[in-house]
Amino acid sequence: MKKNHLLLFTLLLAVTSAKAQDSFSGLIKSSPGDATKLFNAFAMPLFKGIGVDQNSGWANTAKTKKLLRFDVRITASGSMVSTSDKTFDVTQIGLSNHVRPADPNQTITPTFAGAKTTGPLLNIYDDNGNKVSSFNMPKGVISFIPAPQVQATVGIFDNTDFTLRGIPYINVGNNVGSISMIGFGLKHDIMRDIIGKTADKLVPFDLALAIGYSHLNLSRPLTVNPDPGSIPENNQQNTDFSNQHFEGHFNSFVGQLIVSKQILFFTPFLAVGYNTTHANVTSVGNYPVTTGTNLAPGPNFGDETYTTFTNPVKINENVLNGARADIGFQLNLGFFRFYASYSQAQYKSINGGIGFGI
Numbered sequence: 386m387k388k389n390h391l392l393l394f395t396l397l398l399a400v401t402s403a404k405a406q407d408s409f410s411g412l413i414k415s416s417p418g419d420a421t422k423l424f425n426a427f428a429m430p431l432f433k434g435i436g437v438d439q440n441s442g443w444a445n446t447a448k449t450k451k452l453l454r455f456d457v458r459i460t461a462s463g464s465m466v467s468t469s470d471k472t473f474d475v476t477q478i479g480l481s482n483h484v485r486p487a488d489p490n491q492t493i494t495p496t497f498a499g500a501k502t503t504g505p506l507l508n509i510y511d512d513n514g515n516k517v518s519s520f521n522m523p524k525g526v527i528s529f530i531p532a533p534q535v536q537a538t539v540g541i542f543d544n545t546d547f548t549l550r551g552i553p554y555i556n557v558g559n560n561v562g563s564i565s566m567i568g569f570g571l572k573h574d575i576m577r578d579i580i581g582k583t584a585d586k587l588v589p590f591d592l593a594l595a596i597g598y599s600h601l602n603l604s605r606p607l608t609v610n611p612d613p614g615s616i617p618e619n620n621q622q623n624t625d626f627s628n629q630h631f632e633g634h635f636n637s638f639v640g641q642l643i644v645s646k647q648i649l650f651f652t653p654f655l656a657v658g659y660n661t662t663h664a665n666v667t668s669v670g671n672y673p674v675t676t677g678t679n680l681a682p683g684p685n686f687g688d689e690t691y692t693t694f695t696n697p698v699k700i701n702e703n704v705l706n707g708a709r710a711d712i713g714f715q716l717n718l719g720f721f722r723f724y725a726s727y728s729q730a731q732y733k734s735i736n737g738g739i740g741f742g743i
Contacts (some may be wrong), residue, residue: 416694
């Protein structure tokens with residue numbers, strides 16, 4: 386089951402990667418400051434969706450396991466990007482005067498989760514106000530952000546569970562990218578702390594506190610070449626563009642209060658809590674950006690010139706920070722488990738899967 390689940394995710398990564406690569410590559414056509422703002426505004430729904438997914442599916446019941454009892458589960462989450470995050474206005478993100486819309490009336494562009502239509506044309510100007518290049522904002526890629534979770538939970542001492550989850554390192558190839566994740570969580574039945582061993586008889590539900598932390602690594606290739614006909618600004622410009630890619634590191638944390646009630650083999654639950662995600666994203670490698678015109682006499686007079694920037698895009702910020710609520714159920718059919726839940730956080734999301742345990 387684990388191999389099939391990871392294979393499905395690998396195929397999904399491969400299908401979306403080519404579009405994502407073109408989209409992200411097209412954003413690094415301006416100086417580092419402007420490229421970072423464009424990259425951040427375009428990719429923010431992806432970052433938020435990753436965070437919502439990382440914080441999903443940790444638990445489907447407040448009841449904790451007895452010592453060394455365990456379950457193993459394979460689930461998948463999918464966050465649905467809100468309508469307000471499917472577009473943004475390029476004139477409202479603080480771009481410098483070096484990057485301006487070609488048409489002042491065409492300023493709304495799709496985000497990563499937006500429509501699959503090309504965005505407005507942006508012109509790039511040099512320090513003297515001369516137009517030196519232009520590019521179109523990219524199309525949207527996907528509005529439903531998926532993520533798998535493979536996790537194991539074991540009872541470690543009275544009324545407390547420990548959970549380990551992760552995705553083994555998957556490298557789909559140089560043209561697609563790689564992903565990996567590791568995380569851990571704790572859940573403690575506080576009702577038994579309050580009432581004692583008679584809690585099952587006195588109170589008709591279970592109540593627990595749970596926390597979860599996960600760290601996800603994501604890498605995608607990029608391809609940004611010099612504009613046709615452009616030449617290096619001078620002989621000090623690096624012309625090796627072979628190792629371009631972006632690296633993303635996402636740290637997510639969720640804390641929840643969970644209430645559930647087991648009714649034979651069916652356990653509905655409700656959880657409320659708080660979740661955060663911090664993103665650290667960098668475009669690694671050398672990137673040529675057209676910045677001027679060659680004015681030196683000779684055969685290249687009048688040609689556009691490019692400046693090479695190393696690691697131009699650097700994003701380091703909290704992309705998710707707020708309350709969340711989850712509702713769902715767990716089915717225990719002997720050795721097998723079935724899970725499903727719906728979440729309301731910064732984005733709506735769903736989670737479902739199967740498992741086994743004792």
